[in-house]
Amino acid sequence: KAGVTQTPRYLIKTRGQQVTLSCSPISGHRSVSWYQQTPGQGLQFLFEYFSETQRNKGNFPGRFSGRQFSNSRSEMNVSTLELGDSALYLCASSPSGFGEQYFGPGTRLTVT
Amino acid sequence: DQQVKQNSPSLSVQEGRISILNCDYTNSMFDYFLWYKKYPAEGPTFLISISSIKDKNEDGRFTVFLNKSAKHLSLHIVPSQPGDSAVYFCAASPLNRDDKIIFGKGTRLHILP
Numbered sequence: 001k002a003g004v005t006q007t008p009r010y011l012i013k014t015r016g017q018q019v020t021l022s023c024s025p026i027s028g029h030r031s032v033s034w035y036q037q038t039p040g041q042g043l044q045f046l047f048e049y050f051s052e053t054q055r056n057k058g059n060f061p062g063r064f065s066g067r068q069f070s071n072s073r074s075e076m077n078v079s080t081l082e083l084g085d086s087a088l089y090l091c092a093s094s095p096s097g098f099g100e101q102y103f104g105p106g107t108r109l110t111v112t
Numbered sequence: 113d114q115q116v117k118q119n120s121p122s123l124s125v126q127e128g129r130i131s132i133l134n135c136d137y138t139n140s141m142f143d144y145f146l147w148y149k150k151y152p153a154e155g156p157t158f159l160i161s162i163s164s165i166k167d168k169n170e171d172g173r174f175t176v177f178l179n180k181s182a183k184h185l186s187l188h189i190v191p192s193q194p195g196d197s198a199v200y201f202c203a204a205s206p207l208n209r210d211d212k213i214i215f216g217k218g219t220r221l222h223i224l225p
Contacts, residue, residue, distance in 0.1 A: 043218075
């Protein structure tokens with residue numbers, strides 16, 4: 001099976017712009033979670049989608065949003081980018097959302 | 113409020129010796145724990161897990177120990193190899209399977225030659 005893929009791998013944006021990141025889960029996986037990784041902060045949970053519904057949400061401002069399509073592919077959007085949004089954004093999929101998750105390589109977002 | 117804590121940001125261990133990575137949690141509703149390993153420029157990969165009904169789980173060179181009363185788990189790597197140099201994340205999953213998995217901040221392990 002193909003692994004989790006994320007596009008793009010690298011992105012440079014300017015403050016105030018918006019960005020959309022994409023994640024294709026492993027075939028058959030219905031749960032997709034998004035995480036933000038910054039130095040010293042570990043993996044901070046953004047949200048989880050299961051069968052096109054947001055099932056869980058982390059403590060991030062409303063500028064961060066996401067959605068999941070009927071084929072389980074997911075997108076994450078960040079509006080009005082701030083310098084502090086510079087991070088590695090990781091997507092993970094699993095069959096049910098419980099237990100082992102399979103991570104993609106991440107999208108490195110740099111906001112200047 | 114950090115529910116999963118990895119208090120050592122980094123750890124250096126001689127090649128061939130035992131590496132012990134520690135993790136503490138505060139929420140007694142967690143009942144399934146996982147360890148992930150992450151290399152630079154890659155996503156984390158699953159290493160080993162343990163259910164709260166067990167106190168030990170072993171997979172090759174990797175063993176995870178769970179002390180429920182102390183709300184503490186540890187990952188032992190024996191013997192440590194150069195390829196083990198990476199960031200290790202501890203994660204905890206709650207009883208409510210619809211609730212989110214919580215990750216610690218990670219411990220960077222350096223294996224010294």
